[in-house]
Amino acid sequence: MQNKNNMPGGGGGLDQPRSSEIWRDRRAGLLMAGIGAFAAVTGARYGIGTLSRIGPGFFPTVLGIVLVVLGLAIAFTATLAQDHEAGHGHAAQDAPVDWRGYVAIVASMVLFIVLTPVLGLVPGTFACVFTAAMGDRKMTVLNSAVLAAVISVAGALLFIWGLRVGLPYFGS
Amino acid sequence: MEAIDGLIHGFGVAFQLQNFAACLAGVFIGNVVGVLPGxxxxxxxxxxxxxxFAMPPVAAILMLAGIYYGAQYGGAICSILLNLPCHPPHAVTCLDGYPLTLKGKGGTALGVTMLASFLGASFGIVLMVFFAPYLVRIALNFGPAEISSLMLLGLLAGSTLARGSKLKGMSMTCLGxxxxxxxxxxxxxxxxxxxxxxELDDGLEIVALALGxxxxxxxxxxxxxxxPVSTSATRIRIADLWPSRSELRTAIVPALRGTLVGSLCSMIPGTGPTIASFMAYGLEKRVSRRPQEFGHGAIQGVAAPEAATHAAVQGDFIPTMSLGIPGDAVMALLLGALVIQGITPGPQLITEHPDIFWGLIASFWIGNILLMVMNMPMxxxxxxxxxxxxxxxxxxxxxFVCIGVYSxxxxxxxxGTTLAIGVFGHVLLRHGFHPAPILLGFVLGQRFEENLRRALLLARGDLSIFVTRPISLAFLLTAVLLLGAQLYFALRRRDEIQLPPSASPILDE
Known part of the structure; x- marks a missing residue:
């Protein structure tokens, strides 16, 4: 296991999952169980029907129940169901979230959604690419701007002129 | 011979200018993507x-398929020259490919890889030519009960044989x-x-789901x-690519064995290229007279897994195209593309759309030859x-994601949906879920429910229909067997092949 921030009391090999991993699986299992419960309850409202004529709620309800069972199994066999391959190239799931990049990527898509219908594809793309690029710690403002300019011009030409996507270059 | 006629028809289709161009574009893009880190x-x-979407169906499918197998060539380059297991099937190629590069034999390793890949792919294609129509003939007699059981088996196989925790895999399938x-x-x-x-009345958009x-x-x-990747140690000249005669002799038998392993793996539902390549490597090491050479630049350690990968990649298409049951997420996406084009996947595809089926097969060959030719000078x-x-x-x-989904x-x-799914997908990734089975479940979901409903309707609500019809029973027994085997292997630690730690957190299909 590639453990970057050594957890106290952890540091075991493959046999002894660290406590952080157990908690990760607990959360994971409960998340699934929660989604399953929601699906089952909502599905039941759609009408389960009978076995010979199953209703629209039957399939979601069954799946929801299965998901609850699987989720609970994940949560409470966390030590057994260890992801043996977690150490191979999956260090990322243990590394802390890179918030700068995270916020930049989410913001860039939001900007694209908000700006493009109002200002047109070129400004929308510029905002999207520029914001996303600024999420990388090695990117300078100038580099991001150049990249964004290149992509917005090339992208707009490719999609509007080449592929006839129904968006204006500029304006709404 | 039905198959030969079909193949000739297929070459006619695949050599039409538009389709040929689509195939070329596909393998080229695939190769580039396979090489691009991240x-x-x-x-x-x-x-x-x-x-x-704007292309005619045949060209669209040829291109998408080309990306898939083209990327396999690119992934091998990544592994051999840089020790980066960018694509899971090629992770095992690092073990001997990179030592060969360090010895200055990287060119040879690439050359052997290309030849082995071509061998593996060709065999996989031949298998598809003769096996798929046979499968189709059986599958055409399936009723809704058989189809439901088969889908259950496919879903189970797809979710448990993927990497990582089986429980998590199954929960991802359910979610899908x-x-x-x-x-x-x-x-x-x-x-x-x-x-x-x-906006959700027509269901979730598959493009939004996949891109999220x-x-x-x-x-x-x-x-x-x-x-960042340093490429300073990797200067390759075209002349280096040709392996010497003795190197070819060492590589040919392992490549053939790898091809067989890969083809076998593609027959077992859910065992994709990754498992095939690992098995082929393990087998080579076991039968070798000098196993100590493995890991230090044995040419067999490159030839066998690469041949296996490519045989399995082509074999993957068999259940997808003949039964409409995808083996992994890539195939699920291809099926999704077919559906968007207004084509119903399933055993009737081969008779209703022979252009697509045989054109695709013919394009595999054309694409693989293009890849060989393209890779040498490029x-x-x-x-x-x-x-x-x-x-x-x-x-x-x-x-590209934004404008693609918009279009x-x-x-x-x-x-917006894509963004929401992306954020949710990131939560899943951080909790050790591999999202690939979601797509599998998503693509099969509607047909699965439909067939289940119909089967129960025909049987007047009698659940025993699934075990009294022999073919359906056989599928269900296989599914039980699969679960049993999984349980057995989960309790008994398997001997793992240690991989070099990935320099970048890339990527699992």
Whole structure:
């Protein structure tokens, strides 16, 4: 296991999952169980029907129940169901979230959604690419701007002129 | 001979200018994506999926398939020259490929890889030519009960044989099936899980789902985390690619064995190229008279897994195209593309759309030959591409994601959905879930429910129909067997092949 921030009391090999991993699986299992419960309850409202004529709620309800069972199994066999391959190239799931990049990527898509219908594809793309690029710690403002300019011009030409996507270059 | 006639027809289709161009574009893009650090096959195919909507169905499928097998060639380059297991099937190639590069034999390793790949792929294609029509003939007699059981088996295999925790894999499949129920129910017209959004009445857009899970979620995970790649140690000349006669002699038998392993793996539902390549490597090491050479640049250690990967990649298409049951997420996406083109996947595909089926098979050969020819002179370009930093890639890719999703329905709502799915997918990734089975469940969901309903309707609600019909019973028994085997292996620690730690947190299909 590639453990970057050594957890106290952890540091075991493959046999002894660290406590952080157990908690990760607990959360994971409960998340699934929660989604399953929601699906089952909502599905039941759609009408389960009978076995010979199953209703629209039957399939979601069954799946929801299965998901609850699987989720609970994940949560409470966390030590057994260890992801043996977690150490191979999956260090990322243990590394802390890179918030700068995270916020930049989410913001860039939001900007694209908000700006493009109002200002047109070129400004929308510029905002999207520029914001996303600024999420990388090695990117300078100038580099991001150049990249964004290149992509917005090339992208707009490719999609509007080449592929006839129904968006204006500029304006709404 | 039906198969030979079909194949001749297929070559006629595949050599039409438009289709040939689509195939060329597909393998080229695939090869580039395979080489580019930080972009996976799934990301690439889902990014290009919207572009194919405007194309005729045959060209669209040839191109998407080309991306898939083209990326396998690119992935091998990554592994051999840089010790980067970018694509899981090629991770094992690092073990002997990179030592060969260090010895200055990287060119030879690449040459052997190309020949072995071609051998493996060709065998996989031949298998498909003769095996698929046979499968189709059996499958055409399936009733809804058999189809339901077969789908259950396929879903189970797809979720448990993937990497990582089996329980998590199965829960991802369930989640995918649930996502597949979103939208208007076909039988009753009831709106399910639309949360009051009229945009969701037609269900979740597959492009939004795929780009959220394999685009946005991956970017969120990889931003600032992909290490830059140094390509200084890798200067390859075209002349280096030709292996010597003695090297060829060492490689040929392992490549043949690898081909067999890969083909066998493609027959077992759910065992894709990754498992095939690992098995082929393990087998080679076991039968070798000098196993101590493995890991220090044994040419067999490159030839066998690469042949196996390519045989399995081509074999993957057999159940997908003949039964309509995808073996993994890539195949699920291809099926999704077919559905969008208005083509129903299933055993009737081969008779209703012979152009697609045989054209695809013929294009495999053309594509593989193109890849061989293309790779020889372009190896220098690939090496340069390897050094493109991730910080230029992901912002550009993000734009592609946005405009791609938008273009499907000319609707910003889908872009928002993609963002939401991406954020959720990132949560899943951080909790050790592999999102690939979601797509499998999503694509099969509607047909699975439909067949289940019909089977129970025909049997007047008698559940025993699934075990009294022999073929259906056989599928269910296989599924039980599969679960039993999984349990057995989970309790008994298997001997693992240690991989070099990945320099960048890339990517699992």
């Amino acid at each position: 972009l996976g096959v799934m990301t690439a195919i889902s990014m290009l999926l919207p572009l194919t 099936l649930l996502l597949g129920t979103m939208g208007t129910d076909i039988n009753t017209g009831l709106q399910r899980f639309t949360f009051g959004f009229p 899970l394999f685009g946005v979620a991956e970017f969120l995970k990889s931003v600032n985390a992909v290490a 190896i220098g370009l690939w090496v340069k591409l390897l050094s493109i930093p991730y910080r230029y890639l992901y912002p550009s890719a993000l734009f 499907v329905r000319s609707d910003m709502f889908s872009v």
